[in-house]
Amino acid sequence: EADIYQTPRYLVIGTGKKITLECSQTMGHDKMYWYQQDPGMELHLIHYSYGVNSTEKGDLSSESTVSRIRTEHFPLTLESARPSHTSQYLCASSEWSKKETQYFGPGTRLLVL
Amino acid sequence: GESVGLHLPTLSVQEGDNSIINCAYSNSASDYFIWYKQESGKGPQFIIDIRSNMDKRQGQRVTVLLNKTVKHLSLQIAATQPGDSAVYFCAEYSGGGADGLTFGKGTHLIIQP
16 A cells, blocks of 8 residues: 555635645655546646656646655645636556556545636 | 547456456557556556566466567456456557556446456
């Protein structure tokens, strides 16, 4: 079982609100990722980080931003939520020496009204 | 663009039978493939992986087959159990800039009693 946690698990919020999705891992992994997944669909990489103070955009364009101030923590922020942001957001991490094996958190289901 | 896809969106099998889930990939540069299992409300869980220099790998009740000639990947689950009910994703890794995984659309495995 991977030690990677996400909060909240579910979030219903109104348009225009600022939200932060939390992700923490206790495995000491350098690399962390955020994926977006619509119901029944594949995962798309939206952000990743090589380590502290490193943040990069993924393959799918996203209006969200991320930060990596501590190794174990990789929060995702939406400054002004919109209904188009409704989705599931999955956080993952991997060891630097084995980047291809990624461990996923349980996800946050976001609904923007 | 390059993509990883699955042939069937839903697969229904009788409990106790063997299940075979298929995946076609198009990026010939991919050198590592992973099968993930995603249960309802949870993040993807690593099942088994295979490198491109192998054509078969076995785990506990699961076997992954890789045919590089036709760019085909399959997951075989022996003696399917109710707990196997989930969406199964294949993912490929090619070591590109983002080091993210490219996921297919997923196959929903339904177990009939």
